Amino acid sequence: MENLKFTIEDREIAELLGRQNFSTKESAVFELLKNSYDAGSAVCNIYVEDNCIKIIDSGKGMNDEDIKNNWMHIGKSNKGYKDESSNRIYTGSKGVGRLALARLGNRVRVLSKKKNENAIVWETDWVTSGFEKIKVDFDEGTSIEIVDLRDKWRSKDIDNLVEFLNRAYKSEEMNVFVHFRDAKPYTIQSKFKDLKIGINYVTKILLNYDSTSMKLTVTTESDEFKPEVTEIVGPSFARYYKENFNMEDELKNSSKIEDIDFYLTELGNFSAEFYFGLEKQLNETAEKFMYKYNGLSGLNKGIALYRNDFSISSLDGKKDWLDIASRARKSTAAATHPTGSWRVRLNQISGYVLIDKEINAHLKDMANRQGLEEDEFYQVFTEIIHFGISRFEKNRQKIIRNIDARNHVEKSNENKKKLKEFLTQPTTVTKMSKQEIVSLAAEIKDIQREAKQQSKVYKESELKHKYDVRILNVLATQGLRASAIAHELQNKRNALSSGYQDVVNALVEFGFWEELNSEEYTRVSYMNVPKTLENLEEINVKLIAFLDVILNKIEKKKFNTKVDSIESVIKRIIDIWKQQYNWINFEISVDDEIQREYKFSDDVFEVILDNLILNSIQHNELKDKLLIEITVKIVDDLISLKYSDNGVGLHRKYNNDPKRILEVHETTRSDGHGLGMWIVDNTAHMYGGKVIDINGENGFNIQLTMKG
Structure with a gap:
């Protein structure tokens, strides 16, 4: 068979891989800047004129062999991971970056020279291309001249280009200058260089992911609040916070990705650095929440994704690729909300995520170079980042809630006193x-x-x-x-309760029962009639218990009456559970002082205790015996309920933050819904109380309060 190769016209290559592959003229210039970096250049000068763009560097340059074997070979790259001579990690790998020239202009002239070799000049109009050797007056480097430009370049276009390069280029190894007409050259410098807390932002959030241990380290450095805030939030408040999280534990049940541990280990290490700031607030608001600074959000340049020191096209910080705005829309609660989760807004956060060309090889560029392929690795990657951001959100909200609670009490007391004096x-x-x-x-x-x-x-x-x-x-x-x-x-209750005995009696009367119990007929399990009937009887007993629970829970009177005796309500709840689970023992203690009638009805205690007991059962199904202790007493005119069991306690991922289990859909069980503890917390808040403490080291322990 004769070997054949596809032949593609130069003009079509330029159209498909040049004009259509680079969505903006800025991204095309950026691609050529990357070529200068890969060539080891110390400086790259970009000159933009009315109908000409020049890009000049002092890199290694090319000779005739490079032109023929590499430059003219589309889709081939001679770049590995790192240039050993300059120690720079190569930015290119696909062998199509040079076609960014076609995005910028219709005719191109490339003049290039390697040290101690003849210079070459290559020219193309994207129909025909050629090169020749010439003499030049420089030792090494490359000069690219693009004419017959496809776009107009005006002052505002230069501003856009400079802004883009400041976001997209992070390295300090190559100085980049943009020249336009007679104006002073623009120096390209990363927007994230030399930032200072209290000047550019109030909180820095650092994420470091280690794929070997599947551990995410979250560190925050904050100077958002005045020092006096420690008097309100206690010694737990600090400018510096650091905590480690096992992401297999955190994502195993919440992520839609199967075999999450595979993706977590294969993803590779990466890091992120985010900066948080608030827009200017009313002076009263800033004073109320003890903000140290008022209005440090000028850094808002979005979040960039860098592969080493160069942003991935279209993920330079202009696009909300992490869906920060979407997260905020899904949870609109203010930071002061008692149970809702505050989410950082898009105009409050900026920064970057840093990945590596080799270490994070599974995070692949899209074919059109406009971002990353949004496959399973990408999904796990963004889930880790979202989790890290959520830890900052949770810690900040805790501080804001404490400040707000103090303000509310003080203001309420002060207003009542002054109004009373005036109105009297x-x-x-x-x-x-x-x-x-x-x-x-x-x-x-x-x-x-x-x-x-x-x-x-x-x-x-x-x-x-x-x-x-x-x-x-x-x-x-x-x-x-x-x-x-x-x-x-x-309506079938009688049949459920007596069905087993009725069948047995009938078989005895007809003379079959003794024979069915013989070894011959009980040898094979699925043909063992007596055993099958016993299993059905066990199911019927559970069905009857289910009927009693369901029909008892929806009785109208439960929602209308007031609690006359908390102890009797708790005993009634426990008796129902004892009927279904004989391996559970209960110990209850109700303070003798609790005598008065309470304004909430039976269902309040049922909602709380049923969810807590069910939670204990589901997490301790392998235990032979389980002890549950319930203590109720009056503390500061509030009903205090303590619940504990001697089970396995909380999952290790909650060791540092047990109250996370109160968040909606938070669960460690693959078949769980994560609503039980959320309902308990909501019920306590509904009746003027809250969850005081949760501990899961020696069994499960929770204390909550409610107003009677």
């Missing part, structure tokens, strides 16, 4: 001095501002509650479907 004797206003009247007016304005702020909080709460209601509606619908089936089965 309003006529005293006529005897006030001008300064006292101004002070009173300021107090009333503060109350109005507080009311507006509360209105805003209520609106944010409403958005959060809409999501809460959606989840609860799904659960309620499932419950109603279950109750409908339960009512149908209730």
Whole structure:
């Protein structure tokens, strides 16, 4: 068979791999800058004229062999991982970057010289190409001249080019200058160079991922709040925070990717550096939340993705490739929200993610060079980054919540006192001095501002509650479907409870029972009739227990009556669980002082205890015996409920932050929904309380409060 090779016209190559492969003229210039870097040049000068672009470097240059064997061989690259002489990691690998020339102009002239060799000149109009040897007056380097430009270059285009290169080029190994007309040359310098806390940003978030151990290290350096904030948030507040997370534990059940450990280990090490800042706030707001600086968000240049020191095309920070805005839209809660999760906004964060050409080889450029292939490796990559950002969000929200809680108590007490004095004797206003009247007016304005702020909080709460209601509606619908089936089965209750004995009695009466129990008929398990009937009887018992639970839970009176005796309610709940799980022991202790009638109904304790008990059962199914202790007492006029078991405790990923289990959809079970503990937390908040403490080192322990 005769060997054949495809032949593609030069003009078509230039069109497909040049004009269509580089979406913008800035990205095409950037690609040629990368060639200068790979050539080892110390300087790259870019000259833009009315109808000509020149790119001149002092790199290694090319000879005639390089032109014939490499330059003219599209799709072939002689670049490995690193240039050993300059120690630079090569940016190119696909052998198509030179066609960026076609994106910029219709005619090109390349003049290049290797040290101690003849210079060559190569020219093309993208129909015909050729080269010859010539003499030049420089030792080595390359000069590219592009004419008959495809785009107009005006002052604003140069500004866009400089801005793009400042975002896209991070290295300091090659100086880059852009010249335009008679203006002073622009020096290209990374936007992330020489940044300082308190000047360019208030918090730095560092992520370092180690694929060998699947460990993500999250470090934050913050100077957002005044030093006095430690009086409110306690000694746990610090400018510096560092914590390690096992990403297999964190993503195993939340990620949609199967075999997550494979992708986590094969992904390779990478790092990220983010900068957080807030836009200017009202002075009252800045003072209220103890911000040390007011308005440090000028760094907002997006998040860039660098492969070594060069951004990946279209991921230079202009595009929201990490979906920061989408994350924020899905969780609109303010940082002060008591249960909702605050998410950083797109205009509040900037920075970069750094990957390596060889170490992160699985993160592949798209064929059109406009980003990365969004495959399983990419998904795991972004999930790790999102998790790292969420740790910063959670820590910051904790501080804001504590400050807000303190402010709310102080302001409420102060306003009540001043209003009471004024309303008790309003006529005293006529005897006030001008300064006292101004002070009173300021107090009333503060109350109005507080009311507006509360209105805003209520609106944010409403958005959060809409999501809460959606989840609860799904659960309620499932419950109603279950109750409908339960009512149908209730009509068959007699058959369920006596069915086994009725069949056995019939078989005895007909004379088959003794024979069916013989060794001959019980040898094969699936033909063992007595054993099959026993299994069915066991299922029937569980079905009857299920009917009792479902029909008992939806009785209307449970939602209408008040609790007369907390102890009797708890005992009634426990008795139902004992009927179903005889391997669980309960110990309860209810304070004798709890005598009065309480305003919430039976279902409140059922919701909390049923979820806690079910959680204990599901995480301790392999234990022969389980002890659950429930203690209820009055603490500071609040009902305090302590619940503990002697089971396996919390998963190791919650060791440093046990309250993470309260977040919606947080679970370590592959078949779990992560709603149980979220419901417990929501119920406590609904009744004016909160979860005080969670500990999972010696069994599972939780303490929460509610107002009676």
